[in-house]
Amino acid sequence: MKMLAWLGRKVGGALVVLWLVATAIFIGVRLIPGDPAEAIMGGPGSQASAEALAAARSEYGLDLPPLTQYVMFLAKLIRLDFGTSYALKDPVLQVIAEVLPPTITLALISLAAAWLLSLIFAMLAMRATRVGQWVGNAVEIIAAAVPHFWLGAVLIMLFSSMLGWFPAVDNGTGAGLVLPVLTLALPLAGFLTQLMRDSLSTALGSQFALAARTRGESRLTVFWRHGLRHAALPALGLTGWAFSSLLSGAVVVEAIFARPGLGRSLLSAVLSRDIPMVTGIALFSALVYIVVMALTEALERLINPAGAES
Incomplete structure (x- = not known):
């Protein structure tokens, strides 16, 4: 029973830590200067049009309110869906x-x-x-x-x-x-x-x-x-x-x-x-x-x- 209690505390603590880390990441990456849509389109040097940038924001939900983005972000993490790398175009887990x-x-x-x-x-x-x-x-x-x-x-x-x-x-x-x-x-x-x-x-x-x-x-x-x-x-x-x-x-x-x-x-x-x-x-x-x-x-x-x- 002591081992199960210890294991339960560890799992519960791990979930809290991961949630805090995920929240800090969500806030931190949005404080970095620049437009995430430009990163999706290949960076500032890609010279993407305004229409292409708007389409990228819509596809990735970047035009939604921050709270909505946060809820969607956590929902994907719960499903172990980390998405696709903007730069490499490969799944993040891969x-x-x-x-x-x-x-x-x-x-x-x-x-x-x-x-x-x-x-x-x-x-x-x-x-x-x-x-x-x-x-x-x-x-x-x-x-x-x-x-x-x-x-x-x-x-x-x-x-x-x-x-x-x-x-x-x-x-x-x-x-x-x-x-x-x-x-x-x-x-x-x-x-x-x-x-x-x-x-x-x-x-x-x-x-x-x-x-x-x-x-x-x-x-x-x-x-x-x-x-x-x-x-x-x-x-x-x-x-x-x-x-x-x-x-x-x-x-x-x-x-x-x-x-x-x-x-x-x-x-x-x-x-x-x-x-x-x-x-x-x-x-x-x-x-x-x-x-x-x-x-x-x-x-x-x-x-x-x-x-x-x-």
Whole structure:
């Protein structure tokens, strides 16, 4: 019964969030300067006649009162009808299905890389001197605060232009994935390391860790068997947020490295006032966030049932 109640709360909360996101999108895209009918006809450069623009507004209901448009908009979403892309002339769900795999791949690899880097940094911090810990803390803060566009440009200049190790743009190979992954993973790794390092310090100084040391367990064993589990829980709770931040960061990273994906498609849709594409991608991103957050909470309950019940 507790699981059913938890699931019911999650589904109800998800529906409310999706409705709020849909409402924000409906309002936001209509505040963007320009005429949506021009986007339907191919953009301002299409030189569509006034009659053609009027026909497009009538066909897509853009000449109706805003409240009527809003009700029709929600009714279509309930039927999972996201419409057809103005620019691509293809169904929105079909376009999302085509551009989603590269973005999901980039986000998952970046998340794994961020976790790996944060574990390495946390282990180094455990063995570092006071000066080393101060330097490491400064590096973590800088890494967490670095904007993706600046970091991507620096990585391209260093590893592509100067050293020639990796391509500056995505070429469909593993080498072309390295710089985009580092651009997304390094800021997140800095944030996770800060969180894990503080929790790890508390865990290793706790009574259960001291008791394990008195039983003869080594410092490294205590770190892996006791400290890491408790230190990772706060960071694990932010994994859903981290994955969603990687999806939003993909908008910048995919544009910098000319990589096809959901983020680049969203940027193009916003610039061209492709309302169906903006709506579909934004709602799908919100749904991914909700699902990942629910899975993360379920994993927390599995690892620490007592903490989840409290």
